[in-house]
Amino acid sequence: MSARGGRGRLTPYLVGLPGGLWLGIFFVVPILVMLSLSLQSGNAEEGYRFTWAWSNYADAWDFYHVQFVRSIVFGLIVTVLCLVLAYPMAYWIAFYGGRHKSTYLFLILLPFFVSFVIRTASWKFILNDEGFVLGPLKEAGLLPGDFHILATSTAVIGGLTYNYLPFMVLPLYVALERIDPSLVEAAYDLFAIRSQAFRRVVFPLSLPGVFAGVLITFVPVTSDFVNSGILGGTQTTMIGNIIQTEYLTNNQYPLASAMSFMLMAALIIGIFAYARALGTEQVMEVSQA
Amino acid sequence: MTTLASREAPPEVAPAPAVGRRRRWTRLFLPAYTWLMILYFSLPILVMILFGFNDTKGRLNLRWQGFTLNWYRDLFSIPALSTALRNSLLIAVISTIITTVMGTMVGLALGRYRFRGKGAYDLVIFSAISAPELVLGASLLSLFVTVSFVRGFVTIVIAHVVFSLAFVAVTVRARVLGLDPALEEAAQDLGADPWTTFRKITLPLLAPGIVAGGLLAFALSIDDYVVTSFVNGQVETFPIWVYGATRIGVPPQVNVMGTLIFLFGVGIAVSNALLARRQRG
Numbered sequence: 001m002s003a004r005g006g007r008g009r010l011t012p013y014l015v016g017l018p019g020g021l022w023l024g025i026f027f028v029v030p031i032l033v034m035l036s037l038s039l040q041s042g043n044a045e046e047g048y049r050f051t052w053a054w055s056n057y058a059d060a061w062d063f064y065h066v067q068f069v070r071s072i073v074f075g076l077i078v079t080v081l082c083l084v085l086a087y088p089m090a091y092w093i094a095f096y097g098g099r100h101k102s103t104y105l106f107l108i109l110l111p112f113f114v115s116f117v118i119r120t121a122s123w124k125f126i127l128n129d130e131g132f133v134l135g136p137l138k139e140a141g142l143l144p145g146d147f148h149i150l151a152t153s154t155a156v157i158g159g160l161t162y163n164y165l166p167f168m169v170l171p172l173y174v175a176l177e178r179i180d181p182s183l184v185e186a187a188y189d190l191f192a193i194r195s196q197a198f199r200r201v202v203f204p205l206s207l208p209g210v211f212a213g214v215l216i217t218f219v220p221v222t223s224d225f226v227n228s229g230i231l232g233g234t235q236t237t238m239i240g241n242i243i244q245t246e247y248l249t250n251n252q253y254p255l256a257s258a259m260s261f262m263l264m265a266a267l268i269i270g271i272f273a274y275a276r277a278l279g280t281e282q283v284m285e286v287s288q289a
Numbered sequence: 290m291t292t293l294a295s296r297e298a299p300p301e302v303a304p305a306p307a308v309g310r311r312r313r314w315t316r317l318f319l320p321a322y323t324w325l326m327i328l329y330f331s332l333p334i335l336v337m338i339l340f341g342f343n344d345t346k347g348r349l350n351l352r353w354q355g356f357t358l359n360w361y362r363d364l365f366s367i368p369a370l371s372t373a374l375r376n377s378l379l380i381a382v383i384s385t386i387i388t389t390v391m392g393t394m395v396g397l398a399l400g401r402y403r404f405r406g407k408g409a410y411d412l413v414i415f416s417a418i419s420a421p422e423l424v425l426g427a428s429l430l431s432l433f434v435t436v437s438f439v440r441g442f443v444t445i446v447i448a449h450v451v452f453s454l455a456f457v458a459v460t461v462r463a464r465v466l467g468l469d470p471a472l473e474e475a476a477q478d479l480g481a482d483p484w485t486t487f488r489k490i491t492l493p494l495l496a497p498g499i500v501a502g503g504l505l506a507f508a509l510s511i512d513d514y515v516v517t518s519f520v521n522g523q524v525e526t527f528p529i530w531v532y533g534a535t536r537i538g539v540p541p542q543v544n545v546m547g548t549l550i551f552l553f554g555v556g557i558a559v560s561n562a563l564l565a566r567r568q569r570g
Contacts, residue, residue: 016398016410019391019454023413026451027420030428037431089326092319106558107327113554114334117514117528118547121535122333125340131351166330194314215419223421226514230535240423247430247519260427267421 038257048254056258064242064259071239072266074153075222078160082168082217083210085161090169090209091202094176101177108169116163120230123159124150127231151233159227164220168213175209176202211278219267239263334551341544360541367542373530374546380442380526381510384449389503391450392457393495396502399458400465417455425452426519433520440522448520449510456509457502464498504557511550 038056042048061068093104111119126133127149137143149155179202187197225240232238239259246256344357365371399410417425429448433440472494476486514528521529531543 012398012402012404012407015394015402016404019395019398019458020410020413022391022450022454023417026429026432026447027417027425028413030432031424033435034428034431037435085326088319089323092315092323096315096319102562104323104327106562108330110334110555111330112508113551113558114337114547115512115528115531115550117531117535118337118543119333121531121539121543122337124535125351125539126333126336128351132353135352162329162333219419219421223423225423226532230532243423243427244518247427253431253434256427257431260424264421264424 034257034260037253038261040254042254044251044253053254056254057262060255060258060262063255064239067237067239067242068259068262068266070236071222071263072270074157074160074238075218077157078164078221079168079214079218081157081161082165083213086165086168086172086213090172090176094173094179095181105170105173108166111163111166117226117230119163120159120226123155123162124230127155150231151236153232153236155231156228156236156238159231160221160224163224163227164217167216167220171212171216172206172209175206175212179205207278211275214274215271218270222267223263337544338548338551341541341548343541345541360545364542364545367540369525370527370530370540370542370546373525374527376442376524377511377527380445380449381507384446384453384510385503385507387446388450388453388457388506389499392454392502392506393461393499395454395458396461396465396498397495400462414455414458417451418459422452422513422515426516429516430519440520441524444520444522445517445524445526448516449506449513452513452516453506453509456505457499460502460505461495461498464495468494508554 036050037048039050039053040048041051041053041056089108093101097104114122125131128134129148129150130138134143134147134149138145138147149158183201183205184197187201192200223240225238225244228236228238228241243256243259243263246252246259340353341360342356342358343353344355344359345351346354395410395414398404399407399414426448429444429451430440432438433444438444468491473486473490476490477483481489512528513526514532517526517529518532525533527546531539534540534543
């Protein structure tokens with residue numbers, strides 16, 4: 001028994017070790033390496049040296065603040081659009097979906113069974129200047145010949161909204177589904193009209209879902225570069241595209257690392273500010289859910 | 290998904306002012322809106338499937354030109370695309386195996402034991418799930434260029450294990466936390482040693498969580514573009530190839546492959562749901 005006790009104390013370490021090592025070496029260490037790289041100077045031919053080169057951050061902002069701000073603006077617009085579009089759907093499925101709730105959710109998750117890149121490419125195909133939607137409209141003279149949707153911010157915001165909408169529906173649904181219907185009934189018994197019952201009972205109780213939905217939409221949307229890469233043009237470049245190009249095409253590793261860190265810092269600060277504004281209880285509730 | 294639907298819909302709420310108007314909202318507007326949105330969700334999928342049957346001439350697949358099954362017959366006629374698909378499948382299988390084994394162990398360690406450093410471990414898992422893919426890819430690339438590690442097949446597998454490991458660990462941990470300790474105690478009371486108990490009792494009880502985690506890891510791996518694009522070197526995966534093709538026009542073979550993967554995924558999901566329903570009786 002004593003032997004087992006001794007081994008028992010070691011067991012969690014042994015069982016958790018391979019995964020821990022993997023995440024340590026290939027997740028934690030890389031982030032530290034990236035931090036160090038963002039403060040190095042030099043060039044691709046002669047190599048880089050650590051010199052506390054804060055100028056990389058200043059350069060990153062000077063060169064690319066337009067794309068940086070644009071990414072955050074796109075992130076905010078898409079998050080709000082997703083929230084507005086997803087809420088009525090999640091509400092109806094949660095309260096009136098009846099026996100078919102899972103079926104509705106399955107249909108909403110259907111896009112996830114198609115590769116992210118193919119889904120976006122499919123939108124490029126649908127919105128193509130001479131495609132099966134715009135082409136006939138142009139031939140019929142209903143649209144001017146040079147009308148286009150691709151390469152505009154509308155296309156990029158549309159693509160992002162499409163791709164991230166299911167991420168918003170799910171947490172909203174889970175929060176709304178948990179609401180006890182008798183609370184809503186009680187509101188009606190107390191002579192609340194429909195809008196009051198919604199505003200004072202349903203919506204406040206769904207706030208944890210709103211919080212979770214906003215987080216899992218805003219963070220990936222802001223750092224996305226697939227939608228602007230496929231659907232956008234030179235006027236819709238987002239910070240992710242810049243980071244990818246600086247890393248892979250220009251080999252400007254210090255500058256690219258500095259930009260990745262700025263993006264990460266902006267997202268973390270944004271999340272904390274948002275958590276503060278909404279109240280910490282909401283955050284706790286979400287992280288427990 | 291079955292647990293989500295476990296609660297029945299509330300009964301139509303007691304009479305209140307403006308009942309008629311309320312009914313119109315919940316019986317007409319909201320359902321119509323929901324179905325419209327579902328149509329919107331499936332539009333690119335329907336287009337993808339339909340244009341896999343399009344009798345298009347050349348590479349540009351823009352307008353409907355008649356029905357054909359040619360693209361199903363010539364599915365593998367673009368060598369680079371076929372190689373990319375094979376790479377994707379191989380990488381998905383290898384990374385899923387590594388991820389499922391390690392993720393299950395992590396899930397067990399975190400769900401079952403209290404140990405020094407558990408808080409930090411939890412934090413790393415949480416960060417790995419919530420970090421933007423861009424940051425995962427960029428930081429891994431930073432590591433690989435710093436230590437001059439050649440990028441290719443191996444680095445893609447490493448990266449895929451990183452982003453799916455935490456998901457598997459969390460899925461298995463949830464299952465571990467829901468385990469009834471009495472079952473394992475009973476096995477030990479009946480004279481089973483710890484290893485036998487684990488193999489005969491714990492593992493079968495955890496199986497649904499492990500399978501769900503494994504499927505998730507496979508799906509994440511085969512679909513990934515963002516992280517892969519940073520660490521792939523010269524190796525092309527299916528999403529990488531398709532992304533490159535969007536600039537010059539996606540050939541119909543991609544539609545066909547997308548359709549087949551879609552049907553395969555939906556098939557697994559539906560049969561899984563039906564199986565779960567039958568088990569509940």
